[in-house]
Amino acid sequence: MTHFTQTSTSDVSGAPGHWRIISIVAAKEWRELRRDHRLLWLGGLFLLLMLAALAFGVSENARLQHERQTAAQADRQLWLSQPAKNPHAAAHFGQYAFKPVSPLALADPGVDAYSGTAVWLEAHKQNETQFRQARDAGVGARLGGLSLAFILQIIAPLMIILAGFASFAGERESGTLKQVLGAGARPRDLFAGKALALFGATTALLAPALLIVAGAIMFFGDHDKFPTDDQLLRLAALMLAYAIYLAGFTFLTLGVSAWMTTTRAALIPLLAFWLANSFLAPRLMTDFARANAPTPTALQFRADIAADKAKTFGHDENHPGFIAFRDEVLKKYGVSRVEDLPVSFRGLSLRRDDEAGYAIFDRHYAALQSAFERQDALRAAPGFLFPLLAIRPLSMRFAGTDSHSQFDFATAAEAHRRVIQNTVSDNLIHFSRNGDKNYVAGPELWARIAAFAYRAPGINGAVGDSCETLIGLSGWLLLSLGFALVATRRLKPV
Numbered sequence: 338m339t340h341f342t343q344t345s346t347s348d349v350s351g352a353p354g355h356w357r358i359i360s361i362v363a364a365k366e367w368r369e370l371r372r373d374h375r376l377l378w379l380g381g382l383f384l385l386l387m388l389a390a391l392a393f394g395v396s397e398n399a400r401l402q403h404e405r406q407t408a409a410q411a412d413r414q415l416w417l418s419q420p421a422k423n424p425h426a427a428a429h430f431g432q433y434a435f436k437p438v439s440p441l442a443l444a445d446p447g448v449d450a451y452s453g454t455a456v457w458l459e460a461h462k463q464n465e466t467q468f469r470q471a472r473d474a475g476v477g478a479r480l481g482g483l484s485l486a487f488i489l490q491i492i493a494p495l496m497i498i499l500a501g502f503a504s505f506a507g508e509r510e511s512g513t514l515k516q517v518l519g520a521g522a523r524p525r526d527l528f529a530g531k532a533l534a535l536f537g538a539t540t541a542l543l544a545p546a547l548l549i550v551a552g553a554i555m556f557f558g559d560h561d562k563f564p565t566d567d568q569l570l571r572l573a574a575l576m577l578a579y580a581i582y583l584a585g586f587t588f589l590t591l592g593v594s595a596w597m598t599t600t601r602a603a604l605i606p607l608l609a610f611w612l613a614n615s616f617l618a619p620r621l622m623t624d625f626a627r628a629n630a631p632t633p634t635a636l637q638f639r640a641d642i643a644a645d646k647a648k649t650f651g652h653d654e655n656h657p658g659f660i661a662f663r664d665e666v667l668k669k670y671g672v673s674r675v676e677d678l679p680v681s682f683r684g685l686s687l688r689r690d691d692e693a694g695y696a697i698f699d700r701h702y703a704a705l706q707s708a709f710e711r712q713d714a715l716r717a718a719p720g721f722l723f724p725l726l727a728i729r730p731l732s733m734r735f736a737g738t739d740s741h742s743q744f745d746f747a748t749a750a751e752a753h754r755r756v757i758q759n760t761v762s763d764n765l766i767h768f769s770r771n772g773d774k775n776y777v778a779g780p781e782l783w784a785r786i787a788a789f790a791y792r793a794p795g796i797n798g799a800v801g802d803s804c805e806t807l808i809g810l811s812g813w814l815l816l817s818l819g820f821a822l823v824a825t826r827r828l829k830p831v
Contacts, residue, residue, distance in 0.1 A: 355526050362522075362530025363537070366504070370538050376500055383488075383496055384542055390483045391549050394443030399557065405435040405454065413788050421777045424761035425687060431459035432757070434750035434789040436466070439737035440558035440568050441575065444550050445486035447738025456747060458754035458789075461651075461691065463698040465635075466747060485546060486732050489579050490725055491615050493539065494586040498607045501535045501590040503600040505828070510599060518830035528591060528825040536587045540580075547576060563737075563793050570796045575735040581810050582728040585817040592821030595828060618723035622716045630711035642701050649693040650686075662689055676771050684765030691758045698751065702744075709740045714805065721812030731806050734799050741802060745794055753789045760786055 370376055412433045419427055434456045442449060453466025505527075508514035517527065554568045590607060597603040633641065650656035666685055667673060675682045713730055720727025733739035761782070769776040800807075 355523065358522055358526040359530045359533065362527055363533040366531050366534030367538065370500060370534065379496065379499065380538075380542055383492060384545070386483075386492065387485060387488050387542070387546050388549070390485050390488055391443065391546055394446070394484060395549075395553050395557070397446075398438050398440070398443045398553075401454075402438045402559065405437065408433070408455070409435045409788070416786075417780065417783050419780065419783055421779045423776060424764045424778045424782060425460065427778070427783065428460035428758055428761045431457055432789070433457055434753055434791075436743075436746045437559055437562045437791055437793070439742070439793065440554045440563050441550070441571055441736035442738050443553055444484065444546075444575070445732045445736040445738055446484055447733035447736055448740055448743060449738050452740070452743045456750040456754075458750065458757060460758060461694060463694075463702065463751050463754065466743070485550070486729075486736075489543075489583070490728055490732070493543075493583055494614070495611055496542075497535065497539060497583060497586045498590050498604075498611060500538065501531070501587065502594055502604045502607050504531050504535070504591055505594040505825075506597050506600045506603040507594075514828070515830055518828060524595075524825040524828040525822065527828075528595070528821060531591055532587055532821075535591070536584055539583055539587070543576075543579075547572075562791055564795075567793075567795050571735045571737065571799070574796060574800065575732060578728060578731045578735065578807075578810060581814050582724050585724055585814045588814070588817040588821040592817065592824040595821070595824040614723045614725050618719065618726060619716075619729070622719065622723075622726055626712040626715040630708055630715055632705060632708045632712070638701065638705065642697060645697045645701070646694060649690055649697075651690055659686065662686060678771055680766050681769040682771055684762050684767075684769060687765065688759065688762040691755070691762065695755060702747070702751075706740070706744045709744075713740065717806045717809060720806060720809030721816060724810060724813040727806050727810040727813065731803055731810065734803050734806075735796070737793055737799075741799075742793070746791060749791050750789065757786055 412435075416430075416432045419430060422430075436449075436454050436456075438449075450470040452469065454468045454470070456466050457464045505514060508517070518524065550572060551569065554572065555565055558565060558568060589610070593607050594600075594603045597606075648658075650659035650662070653659060663675065663682070663686075666678065666682060667675070670678055670680075672678055717726050717730050730739060734741065761778075764778055764782055765776070768778070
């Protein structure tokens with residue numbers, strides 16, 4: 338696709354040093370890329386698609402943020418407007434915890450559409466997140482959910498392949514490569530110049546997207562829940578990961594072009610690899626991960642929790658556990674009857690039952706998250722060969738839209754539910770009389786329980802949890818670079 342001119346050949350032969358040769362090759366390649374009208378049109382379409390995806394992401398983020406803030410305010414007002422009632426009844430009335438929208442979800446929405454947006458906080462139960470957008474989305478909605486992450490993961494590598502597959506092979510076909518090598522240019526200098534131009538062109542196309550995302554974080558983000566400095570660090574980590582991902586494709590494309598003798602022979606394996614990386618490998622590894630790290634169905638998960646909960650006494654006063662706890666409390670306070678206790682036994686029993694439930698929920702939800710993490714690790718394991726398997730979880734992790742982020746939100750919501758439970762139980766313990774079934778508390782108790790407030794974890798945890806995946810992505814870069822260097826070393830002037 339690109340060829341040396343006679344002028345560039347003489348420039349190479351007269352260059353005083355290797356850096357001069359690299360700069361000449363890079364400038365010539367850049368000039369050829371700009372002159373190729375097909376690539377210009379393709380680059381323009383790529384840029385428009387990327388900007389459209391970002392515009393959709395910004396709009397969607399703003400809509401979701403407004404909806405959840407409005408719903409949270411309305412739910413808070415419902416909680417505060419409860420009339421005087423038994424505190425335990427208020428705990429059953431419950432409230433919602435709404436997940437705030439990560440600013441970087443505009444670039445990579447991750448699992449948010451599939452993991453739910455809110456948790457109902459009620460007595461005795463740790464509920465799963467509800468209101469999954471994907472359940473209400475038809476085919477058209479899914480097609481409309483084009484994201485910057487999809488473009489960088491799928492479209493950008495194809496752009497690099499189409500722009501660079503003929504870099505060496507095309508010059509070999511035209512005879513220009515033999516002239517340049519015969520003039521004394523080293524193959525690795527040619528490779529460095531071509532890689533610099535090809536990767537530089539890709540970076541130039543991505544620069545507007547980087548500026549738009551950074552601006553959206555600074556001007557439209559929720560700075561209380563998602564501190565600006567942390568989000569900018571996340572964006573920098575995100576861009577570095579994508580730079581490694583795309584640089585690997587640059588090296589692979591140039592290496593295949595240097596290895597093959599014709600442009601057609603170079604294009605076919607590159608497109609085959611792109612298809613395998615983009616569609617085949619993710620599907621196969623997802624099935625493999627599910628088979629080797631299975632998770633229970635939603636029905637089985639709830640049934641297992643219910644079976645463990647049945648072992649606790651709950652509201653059953655004839656349960657052996659209830660009787661043992663009653664005797665323990667009577668002995669502690671030195672009385673023989675519940676009516677003689679200086680505190681409410683009902684409040685104490687509710688608190689004990691809740692504490693038993695906390696341990697059960699922690700065990701089951703932690704096991705479920707561990708299974709998800711095992712699946713993620715298995716899916717990402719071949720990331721050094723098929724880099725989409727590595728960049729996809731990294732992108733979601735740094736954007737704050739992965740399963741780890743969802744689990745952190747769910748854990749914070751459960752912690753708030755336990756604050757509600759402990760508060761109402763303490764009120765019963767200290768202010769309700771034994772045998773008084775008509776005890777009620779007023780709105781001042783509801784107001785004592787603060788609204789749910791969530792602050793996203795910092796980037797340090799995201800980086801720490803992603804070390805293995807980062808190593809896999811770095812392995813992809815090193816393998817593609819090593820292959821490219823071996824392939825260019827084979828280039829001969831004759």
